[in-house]
Amino acid sequence: MGALMNPEHSWPIPPPGGWTADDLDTLPNLPPHTELIDGSLIFVSPQTLFHSRAVDFFNWQLQSLAPAGLEVVREFTIDIDRRNRPEPDVIVIDEEAITDPQQTRFPAASVRLAIEVVSPESVDRDRETKPVKYARAGITHYWRVENKDGRAVVYVYELDPATKAYVATGIFHDRLKVSVPFPIDLDLTAITPKRRRPE
Template identity: 75%
Template structure:
């Protein structure tokens, strides 16, 4: 007579009834880097491509050099949308007055003026549909989605329409991106490349 093998205890955190909360991200031990909270569920980020890394660095440094002093540009940092949503955009532009505590782990969505997501294969639906809606509902005035189109960056830029509370497109940019908000930006997008055209 054979004995069924004993199920091993899971090392994954088991969610509480009602799902995880924004505060749980700071308390749960041994979470992988860049874990997000979306609708009460933990989202683990897959390893990123060279294109993704280059695009994130490009926007971080370019915007840092252009941002007025009342803004701070921050890479890969979570924002509090509500109790069950604490996403981590790839780059954010936040009011400088909330950047004061070296121990802080998140910013309130009300302090964020721009969220940028660089789309990866595993994040397409979250970046195109889920986060787009959540950022708009949180009142984040600008959202840029960066996609890899055959090895070149394409930026889909959106601005919040106050009457509807939804984003409207302000342009799709290839090679050069020129916008006036949240502050004047004129970027040469050809500096972001992926030789193989994959993300």
């Protein structure tokens, strides 16, 4: 509220046609994890504990399971096109995409799996907008992680190359076991901290 009342504060005004993927690297004072969707800047809300734990879980678990030639990176933007540079919560990429310690994005063509952990403010983007864009960019696997009554539910999708659209291949509650993009077997109950029982 204070920022809105401060006459010295100014929000970035988009140029005609909207922002471009390159603008994310040059616009001053952008909040961390700003994304570009359809030429518009998307600012993220404060993280919930569930979101933070889920991102950590998939990041560390997939790092331990990913075969040689693949890398796991959290919260890093990907280039889809000139007007779209989203930031999935976790991605699995070809290691050849890592070319420079100073790089700020990866090409979408290098992404094998994109994972989004849904927040209250990101529901529509994670369920509708981003899957369409990820599929059109050729990202073969997409997982959407949702908090259902304090427990993680993972919706798994695979790209149909004929239609360039995702097909649901499973909904996983307590255990996620898949063979692609590589063998993965995860205990999803580990995302939610276990409450200590009174002695």
